[in-house]
Amino acid sequence: MSLIIAYVGKKGCVMAGDKRKIGYFGDKENLEILEKELYDGTISNDDDFDKRAGELGISIKITDDANKLKIVGNTVRGEVSNKGTFETKRKRIYGTTNGYQILELLGSDTVSRKAGEKGIIIFGNKFAKQKAETLIGRKWKPSQSLRYMGETFAQVIEEIASKTPTVGKYTDILIQEPKYDKMQAQSHLNITIDHDIKVLIKFRQDLTEQIVQQNLEIEMVNKIIDKGDIGRVVAIDGNMLQVQLNDKTQAMDGNWKQLAGPGQNVLMFTESDNVKVGDKVVIENEDLCLKKDKSSLTCDIILCSL
Template sequence: MSLIMSYVGSNGCVIAGDKRRIGFLGDKEKREKLEEDLYSGIIKTDEELIKRAGALQISLKITDDAEKVRVIDDNVVVGEVAFKTPFEARRKRIYAATNGYIIVELIGSNIDKMQDGDSSIIVFGNKITKKMANEHLQKHWKSKINLKDVAEIFKKVMEEVASKTPSVGKKYDIFIKHSNLDKKESQRILREAVVVDVKKLQEWRENLKKEQMEVSKTIEFASKIINEGEIGKVKSIDGNKLKIILNKDIQAFDVEWNLVAEPGNLIEMNIDDPSTVEVGDMAVIENENLCIRRTKSTLQCEVILCKADK
């Protein structure tokens, strides 16, 4: 769902990228049929795409706020297209500066392939968008051209391609960078930028993985939280503090889901009026209220009470 165009010359570089993303929800075979129609050029407008998706019973989520091109320092611009395989996300990036570029292909956050060059026009996109873009670039290109001219041509090409296929949106970003770099210095700066940028991606993916694991863990443990039933008996009373011995099917966790008490262990609870509790009383949850069964006196604790694994 992308069109990214980059120009690398001796006086600077220009990069442009559309902002469209399309999500397909529905039967796998029907999704693939819709994508085939879209990328072949049969579908030419947003309206035709929505109509065809409806006929195939596919739900669409179309947005035009993706950041596919960006500036990462005073000299380097980056463009990225991404797609998913059944096993892993793949990315293809171009890092461009004056007198140089590096194309990097990543599997997950690991570099799979790299190639470099010193001057070129490079187009990323699906089959139909690349074909259209190259045709329009040839039509508008001039023999003598400056960076401002290149930017204007890229704008025209973006608009022309967006008018013929909904796989490219009408919104786009474009950046121009002027800098005095020779070919050797350009490659040095680009390689440093790649290393830093890929490291950030690796850190982002690690953090995302941890967040997903935490969400999964929370969902798993949330299903075990007690909202009704016996918790355990009062073992001792010390002012407002009670020691409760947990039943054989109850365990306790802290807010980060670390186990703090197993069945049969003691946990501490607080009670406002200790005169309403006796040793041997049963602590229960009734109507989602933690209390002493005999007197209905409310209890407070700083742990999460859950069913123990069998």
């Protein structure tokens, strides 16, 4: 669901890309029918797309704010992606003066990687690519400046956007023009891409850790005790009480790390002067208190079931 057009040559690199992003959900077989009609040009505008998706029972969401181009080092990077159930497929082009490399990634693993020195490279579905090649052939002038090339590519994208909902009319244009010969270009690309992949790996690792932490938090929140026995008082020092947890209770900190397990002691506070060793501690109506007279207790821990 993208169209990216790049020129790489001795002048430098210029890329133009649309900003459309489409998310959809529904029956797999009907989704395949919808995609086929999108990619062969049968569906020609957003209204028809929305109508056809409704006929097939597919929910769609269209946005035009995706950033598919980025400056990385002295290169321009363009990326199209397809998010699957378990992994995201990415296709990237990195371009600079006198050189480019194209990568296909599954998650953060490189599936293929190839290099070139110059040319016009187009990322997009078959219908959009064919239209782009035809329009560029009509408009192309090798003597154009990089800025003018970028504007020409943007015009091509906008024209194609009027013929297919897979491409959006809003575009970004990025240019890089360092002084590299062919060998320097590939050397710089190798260094830049290797570092960029490491950044992607780190991002995915951080994202995985966040998901694990979120799942842990959801699990622990569901274990917070809002009713029932907690333990019993085993020591008293002024307004401070040592409470021994029962065999079904644990104490956690704010990061969901266990501070005390069943049978271990935790610190609680009271304003009552009628506390005795052996008194039972409970939670009633979500309030922590002594069972015998409902005297309130406080603590700086989270009480959870096992």
